[in-house]
Amino acid sequence: MITLAAVTRSYGQGADALRDVSLDIDKGEFVCLAGPSGAGKSTLLRLLLREDVATSGQVLVNGTDLATLRRDERQAYRRTVGFVFQDFKLLPARTVFENVATVARVMGMPRSQQWRRASMLLQQVGLQHRMEAFPLQLSGGEQQRVAIARALMNAPSILLADEPTGNLDRALSLEVMDIFRDINASGTTVVMATHDQDLIAYVRRRVVQLQHGQLVGDRRPS
Numbered sequence: 001m002i003t004l005a006a007v008t009r010s011y012g013q014g015a016d017a018l019r020d021v022s023l024d025i026d027k028g029e030f031v032c033l034a035g036p037s038g039a040g041k042s043t044l045l046r047l048l049l050r051e052d053v054a055t056s057g058q059v060l061v062n063g064t065d066l067a068t069l070r071r072d073e074r075q076a077y078r079r080t081v082g083f084v085f086q087d088f089k090l091l092p093a094r095t096v097f098e099n100v101a102t103v104a105r106v107m108g109m110p111r112s113q114q115w116r117r118a119s120m121l122l123q124q125v126g127l128q129h130r131m132e133a134f135p136l137q138l139s140g141g142e143q144q145r146v147a148i149a150r151a152l153m154n155a156p157s158i159l160l161a162d163e164p165t166g167n168l169d170r171a172l173s174l175e176v177m178d179i180f181r182d183i184n185a186s187g188t189t190v191v192m193a194t195h196d197q198d199l200i201a202y203v204r205r206r207v208v209q210l211q212h213g214q215l216v217g218d219r220r221p222s
């Protein structure tokens with residue numbers, strides 16, 4: 001489903017953010033991208049989101065080279081990908097429900113369907129009773145669950161997450177991982193960057209290890 005073929009991303013001076021990385025991810029896999037700060041994890045996720053392009057090599061998703069997408073195709077592609085950030089990026093002046101539903105409004109989903117889907121997803125992440133609250137009235141874990149519901153609104157085939165539990169305590173981090181496992185079990189491919197070894201041990205899925213921009217390990221759970 002996802003193929004990186006000899007991908008390098010350089011930013012001019014200094015070492016390459018990614019260097020000659022080749023990697024295949026199958027549909028339905030759950031991959032943890034591990035590695036210390038600066039290893040290239042976010043760079044790889046940005047390439048998969050098509051926010052950035054490789055300096056050399058190819059990034060293919062379902063056989064399409066993301067570098068060749070025109071502007072309109074890029075937007076269509078991004079709708080098939082959900083993204084969860086460390087800092088949630090919720091709109092503070094919108095309610096929980098509006099934060100989740102807005103994505104679908106932009107896409108032209110009928111209002112009744114928006115309502116049904118947003119309610120269903122908020123229920124899935126255990127927040128159906130907080131739909132009318134504003135983000136700042138919620139705990140960090142609850143805010144991240146809203147962000148996850150929002151990322152799932154388009155029914156993405158790929159969910160990308162960049163340190164999604166970076167701002168959460170242990171118990172909440174594990175809750176978020178349980179949600180990710182459920183999402184993955186329903187068929188969504190998950191690629192999550194984290195430097196948290198405890199989390200990786202908890203998830204027990206494939207671990208792709210980056211260091212100084214290079215792929216230095218790829219292990220699957222026994």
Ligand SMILES: Nc1ncnc2c1ncn2[C@@H]1O[C@H](COP(=O)(O)OP(=O)(O)OP(=O)(O)O)[C@@H](O)[C@H]1O
Pocket residue numbers: 011016017035036037038039040041042043044195
């Ligand atoms: N826009 C940019 N311009 C220049 N250098 C960049 C840019 N983005 C990333 N880099 C460099 O590329 C390298 C990899 O960065 P990246 O953010 O991908 O690492 P990371 O593994 O996600 O780290 P962290 O865990 O701290 O987020 C770093 O050395 C970083 O300084």
